[in-house]
Amino acid sequence: MFYREAGEFKTSYVDDNQTFPIRFDRYRYYAVLAVAFLIVPFVINDYWANAVLLPFLIYAIAAIGLNILVGYCGQVSLGTGGFMAVGAYATYKLMTAFPDINIFFHIVMAGGITAIVGVLFGLPSLRIKGFYLAVATLAAQFFLVWLFNRVPWFYNNSASGQINAPERTVFGQAVTGPATEAWATYLFCLVFTVASALLARNLTRGAMGRRWMAIRDMDIAAEIIGVNPLISKLTAFAVSSFFVGIAGALFFAVYLGAVEVGEVYGINKSFLVLFMIIIGGLGSIFGSFAGAAFLVLLPVLLKNVLVGTLGWPTGLASHFEIMILGFLIIVFLVAEPHGLAQLWRVTKEKLRLWPFPH
Amino acid sequence: MPDQLLFGMEVFLNGLMAGVLYALVALGFVLIYKASGIFNYAQGVMALFAALTLVGIMEGQVPFSHLINAIFGTEVHHFGWHLPAVVGIVLTIVVMIGLAWAVNAFIMRHLVNQEPIILFMATIGLAYFMEGLGDLMWGADIKKLDVGLPQGINTAIDEATYDFFGYGFFIDNLDIWATVIAIILVAALMLFSQYTKQGRALRAVADDHQAALSVGISLNFIWVLVWSIAGFVALVAGIMWGAKSGVQFSLSLIALKALPVLMLGGFTSIPGAIVGGLIIGVGEKLFEFAIGPLVGGATENWFAYVLALIFLVFRPQGLFGEKIIERV
Numbered sequence: 035m036f037y038r039e040a041g042e043f044k045t046s047y048v049d050d051n052q053t054f055p056i057r058f059d060r061y062r063y064y065a066v067l068a069v070a071f072l073i074v075p076f077v078i079n080d081y082w083a084n085a086v087l088l089p090f091l092i093y094a095i096a097a098i099g100l101n102i103l104v105g106y107c108g109q110v111s112l113g114t115g116g117f118m119a120v121g122a123y124a125t126y127k128l129m130t131a132f133p134d135i136n137i138f139f140h141i142v143m144a145g146g147i148t149a150i151v152g153v154l155f156g157l158p159s160l161r162i163k164g165f166y167l168a169v170a171t172l173a174a175q176f177f178l179v180w181l182f183n184r185v186p187w188f189y190n191n192s193a194s195g196q197i198n199a200p201e202r203t204v205f206g207q208a209v210t211g212p213a214t215e216a217w218a219t220y221l222f223c224l225v226f227t228v229a230s231a232l233l234a235r236n237l238t239r240g241a242m243g244r245r246w247m248a249i250r251d252m253d254i255a256a257e258i259i260g261v262n263p264l265i266s267k268l269t270a271f272a273v274s275s276f277f278v279g280i281a282g283a284l285f286f287a288v289y290l291g292a293v294e295v296g297e298v299y300g301i302n303k304s305f306l307v308l309f310m311i312i313i314g315g316l317g318s319i320f321g322s323f324a325g326a327a328f329l330v331l332l333p334v335l336l337k338n339v340l341v342g343t344l345g346w347p348t349g350l351a352s353h354f355e356i357m358i359l360g361f362l363i364i365v366f367l368v369a370e371p372h373g374l375a376q377l378w379r380v381t382k383e384k385l386r387l388w389p390f391p392h
Numbered sequence: 393m394p395d396q397l398l399f400g401m402e403v404f405l406n407g408l409m410a411g412v413l414y415a416l417v418a419l420g421f422v423l424i425y426k427a428s429g430i431f432n433y434a435q436g437v438m439a440l441f442a443a444l445t446l447v448g449i450m451e452g453q454v455p456f457s458h459l460i461n462a463i464f465g466t467e468v469h470h471f472g473w474h475l476p477a478v479v480g481i482v483l484t485i486v487v488m489i490g491l492a493w494a495v496n497a498f499i500m501r502h503l504v505n506q507e508p509i510i511l512f513m514a515t516i517g518l519a520y521f522m523e524g525l526g527d528l529m530w531g532a533d534i535k536k537l538d539v540g541l542p543q544g545i546n547t548a549i550d551e552a553t554y555d556f557f558g559y560g561f562f563i564d565n566l567d568i569w570a571t572v573i574a575i576i577l578v579a580a581l582m583l584f585s586q587y588t589k590q591g592r593a594l595r596a597v598a599d600d601h602q603a604a605l606s607v608g609i610s611l612n613f614i615w616v617l618v619w620s621i622a623g624f625v626a627l628v629a630g631i632m633w634g635a636k637s638g639v640q641f642s643l644s645l646i647a648l649k650a651l652p653v654l655m656l657g658g659f660t661s662i663p664g665a666i667v668g669g670l671i672i673g674v675g676e677k678l679f680e681f682a683i684g685p686l687v688g689g690a691t692e693n694w695f696a697y698v699l700a701l702i703f704l705v706f707r708p709q710g711l712f713g714e715k716i717i718e719r720v
Contacts, residue, residue: 110509162704163716165431165508165659169651170704173697184688254718301648305516312513346462349532354459357524363517368502371510 036385053235070224075217083216084289090330091223092284097310097322098234099277104308105316106238107270108250109159113171115303116178117275118282119295120148123188125283126197129210130190137202137210141226141283148279149272151178156271160264163253175301182295196294199287210287219288226284230277235319237273246270247317278307309359313366315375324374332359395559402561403681404674409567411673412574413632417650418657418665419578420625425659426598427618430500431512434519436647438488438623441526443630443639445487447537448530450480455529477539481627488623489616496615523644532641537634541569570632577628578666581621590617652696656703658713667711672696 037058044050054060078087096114103111124144129137155174162170182188189197201211208214209222237243245266248256257263286293293299306329314325333355340351370376384391417435424432448455452471460468475483499518503511542565553561585591596604597614605611633643653672657664676695684691709716 104509158701158705161708162701163708165512166655166704166708166710168512169655170697170701172648172651173694173701176694176697180690180693184690308513309516312510344463347458350458350462350528353524353527353532355524356520357528360517360519360521360524364499364514364521367506367510367514367517368499371503371506 036388037382038386053232053239067228070228071221075221078216078220080216083220085334086330087220088223088289090326091220091227092281092289093307093310093326093330094227094323095230095284096278096281096307097314097326098230098319099274099281100307101311101314101316101318101322102234102238102246102277103270103274105311105318105321106243106250107246107267107274108253109156109267109270110165110168111171111274112168112301112304112308113155113174113178114278114307115299115301116175117148117152117278118285118303119178119182119299120151120275121145121279121282122286122293122299123182123197123295124148124279125287126190126199127188129200129202129287133200133202136204137287138204140202141280141287144283145276145280148282149276152271152275152278153268156268156275159267159271172301175304179295179299194294196292197286198292202287210291212291214288223284223288226280230280231319231323234273234277238319242266242269242273250317309363311373313363313373315373315378318373318375320378321373321375324378328374329359332362398557398559400678400681402563403677405561405563406567407674407677408670409563409571409673410677411670412567412571413629413669414646414649414653414673415666415669416570416574416577416625416629416632417646418653418669419581419662420622420629421650421654422657422659422662422665423581423625424618424622427594428500428597428615429508429511430515431508431659432622433512433515433647434522435622435626435650437519437522437526437644438491438626439630439633439646440639440641440643441491441522441630442484442488442623442627443537443634443643444526444530444535446480446484446539446627446631447535447634447639449483450475450477451535453530458531459528481539481631484627485624488627489620492616492619492623495619496612500615501612519644519647523641527641534638534640535634537631537639539631539635541566541631541635543635564636566632566636570636573628573632577625578662581662590614594618649696652700654710655700656711658710660714661710661712664710664712672699675699 037056039056042055042057044055049055052060054063074087096118100111100114103109121141121144124147125137125140128135128140128143132140151174155171158170159167183195189195192198199210201208201213203209204218204222207218209218238246245256245261246269248259248261249263249266249270253263256266282299285298290298310325310329311322312325313328314323315321336355336358337351340346340354341348346354366373417439420435420438421432424430424435447453452473452475454460454468454471457468460466495518499514500511503514544565546563546565546568549561549563553559583591585595593604593609593614594617596607596609597611601611604614629646630639630643633646637643649672650669653665653668655668656671657666657668676692676699679695680689680691704710
């Protein structure tokens with residue numbers, strides 16, 4: 035019934051190269067987009083936007099970025115939090131220095147700045163591999179957070195050391211600052227998320243993505259068949275940091291509004307995004323979304339059940355939450371090391387044959 | 393002698409002592425990495441968990457008391473006994489061995505032959521789990537750990553240096569004890585791995601899993617053994633850091649301090665862990681002393697990583713690591 039390929043004849047290269055080659059898949063994708071753009075903005079309220087939808091959309095961008103680096107290019111990075119901080123502080127500096135330019139461009143430019151920083155910290159990857167590289171990226175994490183904490187220029191010498199997003203509008207509607215409406219911030223983030231996912235999907239399908247995957251599978255072999263490791267690894271770092279920077283910028287400007295760098299962009303953030311792509315599935319754009327959804331929803335759900343229903347004290351519930359999170363990560367790794375994306379793939383295969391599995 | 397130089401020397405000595413503690417944590421990493429190829433991020437949390445358990449047992453706390461109280465509405469807190477440190481340590485070792493067994497039985501055995509990154513992620517999951525479990529079992533408040541080690545300024549050194557330089561060095565008794573205990577521990581581990589049957593088996597497994605398996609060494613037993621030893625090392629590190637700054641969550645962050653030590657020394661080398669620890673300990677203290685005030689302080693957070701990063705660019709396998717040979 036579902037995922038039938040029968041009767042679909044591809045008569046041109048354009049048809050053959052579509053992002054979603056199966057018609058059912060394509061319609062499902064359009065349906066999801068239609069719901070996200072046309073229905074959700076009308077039913078959204080502040081609680082849903084702030085507790086679930088905004089973090090989900092923003093983390094999905096970060097997860098896509100990290101997935102490009104770890105899942106597609108095989109370079110493990112633990113510096114995501116630091117790169118998100120670069121995006122946030124770049125946006126802040128741009129917002130306060132050029133208040134007349136639209137925030138949309140600020141955020142894209144912040145992504146660009148993060149990409150440059152990412153390339154700088156990616157340079158050692160040409161010499162250092164595997165775990166050594168993973169630990170080396172921690173240098174970026176700690177150094178960047180320290181830098182933003184200690185150099186007053188980055189937070190415009192504000193007394194609290196925090197950065198606060200001033201009010202900025204898109205088409206006359208406030209998307210940052212205190213007086214935003216849920217649907218506006220939601221749509222603003224959604225545009226970025228959809229654009230990132232499209233861009234990432236097409237990059238990974240093209241020549242660049244193939245180079246990354248060749249490097250991931252075996253870098254020496256890739257080098258021998260003519261893949262330039264310098265360019266491949268650094269483009270992976272650049273593209274990945276670009277997305278992560280945008281996520282950090284949105285997280286600061288649209289979602290939180292005020293940020294204390296050590297608290298928000300600490301090492302835990304790096305691990306959280308890494309968990310997302312591991313649980314979601316390495317090397318899969320859909321996996322990035324699934325992992326982000328899972329790890330955003332899980333704490334909300336646990337909190338509602340433990341504190342709301344069972345009436346536990348919040349401190350106790352938060353410890354329990356950490357424990358459950360660790361437990362679930364282990365369960366996932368033991369049961370399905372390739373993540374939710376793999377479950378989805380298996381389901382799709384089953385659906386293609388259903389109801390006649392032979 | 394100029395004052396700056398004297399201060400510098402004092403900082404150097406204190407850095408050396410801090411380095412010993414870093415080395416102690418790094419040692420636990422190296423042991424597990426060598427024997428099973430697992431990069432055990434949970435080592436720091438194991439130290440926290442061991443210290444929490446030790447305090448809990450010594451103070452006679454009821455495990456999960458907060459949880460029990462929250463669910464059943466009871467008011468249980470303590471069993472009402474105070475155990476001597478020795479008994480507490482022995483019981484904690486038993487708990488850590490149980491933990492080692494559980495980790496192998498429930499996690500690592502199911503993940504044999506997975507990619508290293510998956511194993512690494514599993515240990516991060518384990519770290520989160522144990523962090524939550526430790527807090528849930530023993531409560532999240534900061535606890536004092538007193539196992540009878542002397543604390544405070546060492547007056548003998550203070551007086552001797554005062555007589556000699558005209559300036560008394562401040563060196564904590566606890567740091568001296570930590571150094572002595574660390575040296576004993578490393579020596580004991582060396583002897584164990586060189587001269588006992590299990591130690592030889594351990595080295596064989598570290599060398600080549602399959603060859604070791606084929607001559608009849610039980611991999612399961614060795615892995616439990618290694619995790620137990622790592623648990624013991626974590627306990628020692630937990631006691632030292634716990635006695636120094638109280639048993640609290642930040643204890644688990646020493647794992648992050650140990651990582652650059654590992655990079656510098658090489659993941660597979662025990663001497664590397666020690667030398668790396670000393671270099672990092674001294675380096676970050678001296679850097680903070682000399683450059684820190686110029687750039688706003690708190691450079692300890694990142695100096696070790698940046699040092700290790702720069703170092704690795706020139707020598708990718710670390711100071712003493714095995715040369716990385718890549719084949720297609």
